[in-house]
Amino acid sequence: MTRTSAPGVRVDDLTVVYKTPAGELPALGGVSLSLAPGTITGIVGESGSGKSTLALSLLNAVQSPGRIKNGTVEIDGLGNIVELKGEDLRKARGRQVGYVFQAAQNSLNPLKTVGKQLLDLGRSHDFDDLPALLKDARSLLGRMGLDGGRVLDSYQHELSGGMRQRVGIMLALVLNAHLVVLDEPTTALDMITQAAILRIVREVHHERGLTTLIVTHDMGVAAEVTDSLAVMYGGRVVEHGPTTEVLGAPRHPYTKGLIRAIPRLSGDIDGATALPGRPPTLGTIPLQGCVFRERCPMRIAVCDTVDPVPVTRDARTVACHAVGRLATPVVPKEYA
Amino acid sequence: MTVVEGMPPTTVTLRRNFWRGVGRVMRRKPSRMVGVGIVLVFVFMGIFGPLLYPNPLPRDDNALYASPSWAHPFGTDFEGTDVLALVVTGTRYVLLAGLTTAVITVALGTVIGLLAGFHRGRWDTVLMRLTDLQLTIPGLPLLLVLSTVWKFTSPIEMGVVLGLLGWGGIARAVRSQSLSLRERGFIEAAKGLGLSTRHIIGRELLPSMAPYIAMNMLIAVTGAIYAQVGLFFLGVLPFDANNWGVMLNLSVFGGGALSSTAALPYLLAPLLAILLLTLGIVLVVDAMDEIFNPRLREE
Amino acid sequence: MKTVVRRLSGHLARGLAMIWVVTTLSFVIIRNIPGDPVRGQYEKLIEQGMSPDAAERATAALYGFLPKGSLWSQYVDYLNGLIHGNLGQSLSTPGTGVATIIGSAAKWTILPVLGGTLLSFLLGVTLGVYAAVKRSGKLGDALSISGSLLHGVPQYVIALLVVAVFSTLWPILPSGGPVDIMFTPGFNGPYIASLIQHATLPVLTYALASYGGWILAMKSSVATVLGDDFIMAAELRGMSRGILFRYIARNAILPLFTILALSLGMLFGGAIFIESIFNYPGLGLLLVNSIGARDYALMGGTFLVLTVAIVIANIAADLLYAVIDPRVRKGETA
Numbered sequence: 025m026t027r028t029s030a031p032g033v034r035v036d037d038l039t040v041v042y043k044t045p046a047g048e049l050p051a052l053g054g055v056s057l058s059l060a061p062g063t064i065t066g067i068v069g070e071s072g073s074g075k076s077t078l079a080l081s082l083l084n085a086v087q088s089p090g091r092i093k094n095g096t097v098e099i100d101g102l103g104n105i106v107e108l109k110g111e112d113l114r115k116a117r118g119r120q121v122g123y124v125f126q127a128a129q130n131s132l133n134p135l136k137t138v139g140k141q142l143l144d145l146g147r148s149h150d151f152d153d154l155p156a157l158l159k160d161a162r163s164l165l166g167r168m169g170l171d172g173g174r175v176l177d178s179y180q181h182e183l184s185g186g187m188r189q190r191v192g193i194m195l196a197l198v199l200n201a202h203l204v205v206l207d208e209p210t211t212a213l214d215m216i217t218q219a220a221i222l223r224i225v226r227e228v229h230h231e232r233g234l235t236t237l238i239v240t241h242d243m244g245v246a247a248e249v250t251d252s253l254a255v256m257y258g259g260r261v262v263e264h265g266p267t268t269e270v271l272g273a274p275r276h277p278y279t280k281g282l283i284r285a286i287p288r289l290s291g292d293i294d295g296a297t298a299l300p301g302r303p304p305t306l307g308t309i310p311l312q313g314c315v316f317r318e319r320c321p322m323r324i325a326v327c328d329t330v331d332p333v334p335v336t337r338d339a340r341t342v343a344c345h346a347v348g349r350l351a352t353p354v355v356p357k358e359y360a
Numbered sequence: 361m362t363v364v365e366g367m368p369p370t371t372v373t374l375r376r377n378f379w380r381g382v383g384r385v386m387r388r389k390p391s392r393m394v395g396v397g398i399v400l401v402f403v404f405m406g407i408f409g410p411l412l413y414p415n416p417l418p419r420d421d422n423a424l425y426a427s428p429s430w431a432h433p434f435g436t437d438f439e440g441t442d443v444l445a446l447v448v449t450g451t452r453y454v455l456l457a458g459l460t461t462a463v464i465t466v467a468l469g470t471v472i473g474l475l476a477g478f479h480r481g482r483w484d485t486v487l488m489r490l491t492d493l494q495l496t497i498p499g500l501p502l503l504l505v506l507s508t509v510w511k512f513t514s515p516i517e518m519g520v521v522l523g524l525l526g527w528g529g530i531a532r533a534v535r536s537q538s539l540s541l542r543e544r545g546f547i548e549a550a551k552g553l554g555l556s557t558r559h560i561i562g563r564e565l566l567p568s569m570a571p572y573i574a575m576n577m578l579i580a581v582t583g584a585i586y587a588q589v590g591l592f593f594l595g596v597l598p599f600d601a602n603n604w605g606v607m608l609n610l611s612v613f614g615g616g617a618l619s620s621t622a623a624l625p626y627l628l629a630p631l632l633a634i635l636l637l638t639l640g641i642v643l644v645v646d647a648m649d650e651i652f653n654p655r656l657r658e659e
Numbered sequence: 660m661k662t663v664v665r666r667l668s669g670h671l672a673r674g675l676a677m678i679w680v681v682t683t684l685s686f687v688i689i690r691n692i693p694g695d696p697v698r699g700q701y702e703k704l705i706e707q708g709m710s711p712d713a714a715e716r717a718t719a720a721l722y723g724f725l726p727k728g729s730l731w732s733q734y735v736d737y738l739n740g741l742i743h744g745n746l747g748q749s750l751s752t753p754g755t756g757v758a759t760i761i762g763s764a765a766k767w768t769i770l771p772v773l774g775g776t777l778l779s780f781l782l783g784v785t786l787g788v789y790a791a792v793k794r795s796g797k798l799g800d801a802l803s804i805s806g807s808l809l810h811g812v813p814q815y816v817i818a819l820l821v822v823a824v825f826s827t828l829w830p831i832l833p834s835g836g837p838v839d840i841m842f843t844p845g846f847n848g849p850y851i852a853s854l855i856q857h858a859t860l861p862v863l864t865y866a867l868a869s870y871g872g873w874i875l876a877m878k879s880s881v882a883t884v885l886g887d888d889f890i891m892a893a894e895l896r897g898m899s900r901g902i903l904f905r906y907i908a909r910n911a912i913l914p915l916f917t918i919l920a921l922s923l924g925m926l927f928g929g930a931i932f933i934e935s936i937f938n939y940p941g942l943g944l945l946l947v948n949s950i951g952a953r954d955y956a957l958m959g960g961t962f963l964v965l966t967v968a969i970v971i972a973n974i975a976a977d978l979l980y981a982v983i984d985p986r987v988r989k990g991e992t993a
Contacts, residue, residue, distance in 0.1 A: 115897060131888055134985075145897075179986070
């Protein structure tokens with residue numbers, strides 16, 4: 025029952041909590057986000073903003089001591105993955121939703137060749153035609169500029185970081201999953217490899233007709249490959265919209281701050297201004313009011329008490345009291 | 361990322377957190393308190409045991425292999441000596457030898473492990489070959505062979521020999537610890553700050569390894585206790601020492617404790633002492649393991 | 660292949676070095692035993708009316724070196740004898756070579772030790788996985804504690820308890836000697852049944868004595884592997900439970916092979932206690948008895964053979980490791 029076309033994904037009011045000695049703390053506080061079929065969506069945010077937790081939620085794979093407390097993740101052709109359990113969930117993972125790990129992670133069994141692990145994967149998902157699977161993998165690896173036959177015969181320790189990452193992408197795609205989640209796919213890779221990987225991701229995305237989600241903390245990566253961009257802060261999606269618009273005309277004060285903090289290659293380094301303060305950690309996320317207010321230059325009285333509701337206007341969603349008040353979004357000169 | 365607030369308050373908080381952690385670990389499994397209690401009782405017996413009884417221990421010729429009674433909770437031995445008194449007074453030799461071993465293993469193992477891990481290169485190779493040799497040499501057979509020339513009448517002697525035969529494990533552990541600290545750039549950073557080697561080893565490396573070493577020390581103590589009791593049990597050492605192993609030997613090979621029940625209490629008392637001491641140490645190590653090794657901490 | 664050869668030759672060199680250290684130690688100890696047994700033997704033979712020449716030869720046959728000349732030349736003689744496989748003659752069993760006695764004792768040690776180790780390895784590794792997965796459960800806790808206790812208790816205590824329970828209090832199995840003397844040795848039913856009966860308790864003791872260590876080692880190894888990224892990756896790729904389990908088990912067992920080598924060595928040491936208690940005529944009992952009988956040539960020979968056994972176990976474990984771990988096989992450091 026694999027889909028042959030890109031699925032849409034709708035995350036609704038998703039709350040993920042982590043059990044700590046201080047009680048259950050929210051890592052995601054009621055996130056709603058939809059991925060349009062066939063698009064590449066980026067999630068950016070500082071570490072601890074909950075972006076990886078959100079990515080894992082798409083596979084219902086939030087790691088203990090965390091758990092999904094509330095909300096739904098509807099994937100076309102699969103239903104609400106939060107409610108899937110046992111074998112159904114296992115078969116959805118890999119087959120319908122591919123997941124690519126951080127490059128720095130060792131995502132392969134060190135004791136088996138890539139090819140053997142591929143066969144394990146095929147058997148796990150009841151593939152009858154294993155030779156075809158191998159052929160598919162070889163051609164995918166070839167597409168990514170690798171010698172497929174050689175890579176399949178290699179152990180993890182014989183591959184470089186960039187090669188491992190490409191193998192990871194191959195394993196996420198080879199079962200024909202049409203929803204692919206990439207968690208920091210280029211972190212810890214050098215610039216050349218990073219560019220190559222991003223190019224591959226984009227090409228394969230179009231070629232195979234995928235819905236893709238890329239988690240990154242690198243605005244440059246987001247700008248380069250994504251169609252739409254979600255900005256996360258303190259377990260909330262604070263802004264979401266088409267990438268060019270979000271980056272070109274940010275509305276949420278946090279997005280503005282983030283963009284202002286990017287140093288330009290040309291121009292004065294002083295032009296980049298770091299956001300004041302520190303991002304909240306699990307224990308310091310305010311339980312009431314806007315999560316960003318402590319660092320916000322546009323803070324108003326209502327921010328202390330009421331969590332702003334995301335408001336969607338002309339394809340852009342923003343969760344901010346201050347922005348919601350203004351009839352028309354005004355970009356203050358200093359940020360332009 | 362950390363805000364510099366001056367050292368003293370940070371260390372104080374750390375220490376307080378540490379003791380709070382100890383408290384929590386202890387409370388979560390009351391058995392660990394029992395472990396600490398057992399170890400303390402044995403230490404008490406080791407220190408004050410011999411003072412509680414007259415020397416030599418009184419014999420009751422009318423009660424050879426007497427059954428347990430109020431006067432003799434574990435009965436008497438072949439000479440009519442109270443078995444409990446033998447166990448209590450025997451604790452000192454056992455613990456003293458164990459402690460000596462622990463001091464020597466820890467001192468030798470730490471120094472050799474640090475030297476190897478810190479200097480690497482040729483030093484490392486030589487020291488690790490030595491360690492491998494020490495680890496693979498069959499310790500107990502060697503002890504037996506040694507017993508033909510050495511009688512181990514004093515617990516200190518026994519402890520020294522056991523220590524010389526047992527430092528390998530700690531040396532290897534300390535080396536790999538210092539190597540991993542090294543890999544994390546710990547030592548390079550300290551060197552970059554212009555700190556002296558002595559300072560780095562004494563102030564930076566050792567404290568971070570102390571818990572590890574302490575745990576290994578406890579394990580070394582148990583190992584030493586077993587080895588010496590075992591040697592006496594085998595009967596290759598003179599019987600005049602007051603050691604649980606002598607009791608085991610006399611009850612098994614002399615009293616026939618394994619074929620008749622008369623000498624059974626005589627056999628069971630030292631066995632029970634060993635088991636209790638083991639239990640105590642295992643529980644303490646279990647607690648230490650969780651205090652120092654957060655990875656094993658359950659969510 | 661090349662690296663395996665290099666590793667092997669390194670091991671051999673180290674093994675030989677250790678054997679040399681052990682033999683030298685034996686020599687020094689035998690020379691330093693109070694009363695000098697070598698010279699004593701020589702003088703005793705002279706007193707019995709033997710010619711100095713004959714006495715010299717008889718003593719040399721016994722200890723492998725002559726009781727005269729410089730210490731150095733005695734030492735060289737001794738080593739020379741060993742290289743030619745001459746371990747000397749036994750004093751307590753006159754006329755028998757030490758090598759022969761050791762050879763016949765070795766089978767009583769090797770088979771029970773291997774049997775017990777295999778049993779405890781399989782049991783401990785299986786239960787260790789369970790203890791790691793169910794770390795927070797009651798049964799997992801109980802398994803860990805039982806492992807720690809059994810691991811912590813010395814072998815002779817376990818052996819004594821086993822005898823007390825199965826031989827004295829509830830006598831269902833024999834605990835003395837290797838076989839009932841009433842049966843004629845050979846390949847016949849009653850004799851083999853008796854052999855097995857007598858071996859059961861020693862093997863059980865070996866197994867109990869090492870099982871705790873395996874549980875603990877496997878538990879911590881599995882806990883480490885469970886935290887590895889590739890396990891989560893396999894899970895998120897939807898690998899089936901069976902495959903996932905195999906991934907975990909194989910990676911977790913790997914480090915245990917180094918422990919296997921050391922533990923075999925320890926078990927040979929432990930054989931001393933277990934064989935003494937069960938009166939089982941293996942190498943351990945031989946060593947104890949040779950000391951009791953002041954049969955120093957036999958003592959030195961047994962000590963040497965125990966050492967060689969450990970060296971061999973080490974090499975075997977290392978080769979096994981190389982077969983299983985591709986990183987070692989290809990000669991790269993992980």
